[in-house]
Amino acid sequence: MADWNAASGPSWSNGQSHLPSPSPEPTEDTFPDDLDNERTDPISQLVKAWTIERCSPDIMAFEGELVGKIMGYLDAQAKLIGVLKVDGASEEDHEKIGLVQMEMDRVGWLLRSYIATRQEKLMRYTSYINSTPAIQTRLSVAEQTLIESYQQIFEESLIRDVVGNLPEELQALDEVLPDGRSMVSQPDLDKAVFIRAKQDCGPVLMPDGSSLEIKKRGIHLISYRVVEQLVLRGEVELA
């Protein structure tokens, strides 16, 4: 129990303000950071996965193993508390139990928020995901089942209220117009995101043809599409 409490620390207690402070040209060692000794315990990883999921316009890969670990942790803690309570704990133990319960509430909230963030994206881009196998591999099995049924009921409703009443050749729900716009909403990969480089990444090619050097600790506001590969490889983090 003690390890977990020590490890989770205050790193996500300010979970809502996840914009970095504006410092365009950070110099070495001007502020302490954890770039070189990254935390690898499950809760820190969950914080990271949650941040990336919330900041990225795209659907990221589901962290199945990590979620499993966290669920296991919550379950074990709950059982332990159950046992301790039955055994008639002392005053001091009660206080400790309280702290552990609070920790569980917080980790639980984080996990719920992670799941809810994904669910929101899944629902918004259902039709796109269901027709793009590459994205489907990023989903858990339960998520896939969820959005398959969701697409069905969503379209059923639209068919009954709208397109089912239109002339036959106007009933499509997945038309692509001649100018390239599609009826199917897709994640906007050109959306601007804040990134912080965890290492020197070398120059990236900007849409206008120029190139930008991304240095370690550099903070940039940049189109997601430009840095997508760096994010997936974990060389920069979204913030």
Next chain:
Amino acid sequence: MSTDPSQALLLECRRSTQTDTLFPYNAAVVTTLVRQIHTIHAHLVQSLRSAAPPSDEVMPTPTPPPAIMFTSTHHHLQIRRLKRVLLVYHAHRLHMLRAMLHRAHLSVTHLLPTIRPLLSPSELTFIRSYAQITMNYRAEFIDVLDIAASVDEPPKGMWVNVRVVKEVGEVITEGGVVDFRKGGRYLVRRGDVEMLLVQGYLEVVD
């Protein structure tokens, strides 16, 4: 104020977003728009037919005369816009319903009585099926974690001060039995009263 009925639907979506309220289903305008699409579509088909040469003749020109081209393009764009407006309106409502269900902690029985008169029959079916499929998804986690609980605010502490708005009676909590009397104030564990808060029996006092 525009007299274009499709504009009215868009305006409704906008107001509904701004005020975060679900408006009654506007069946009258929806029917009008569907009829409009049918009328324009009939015109379109007719004008194209009149332009097409009789089938036994060899086509003299590959493109129809400019007048026909213009009319049909115009009709086509009108239809496309109306269809889009209809879909936007309905999709907006379904998204809104979804959000409302999540705010009601996935409890469709709790949500329905208040919004039922606002829904079209197919929206009613939608929200019921949606509750069902999210319940199935929730079952993946339910042993350890209830994903139906609110994620609006991270928990600040274990305890929460509540006031009883509607008489509840005795509730068994982890810490023992609490007798919630109307008007009373209690300091309880948030997890124990989450459901009562959502159902409006209790409210948080800061």
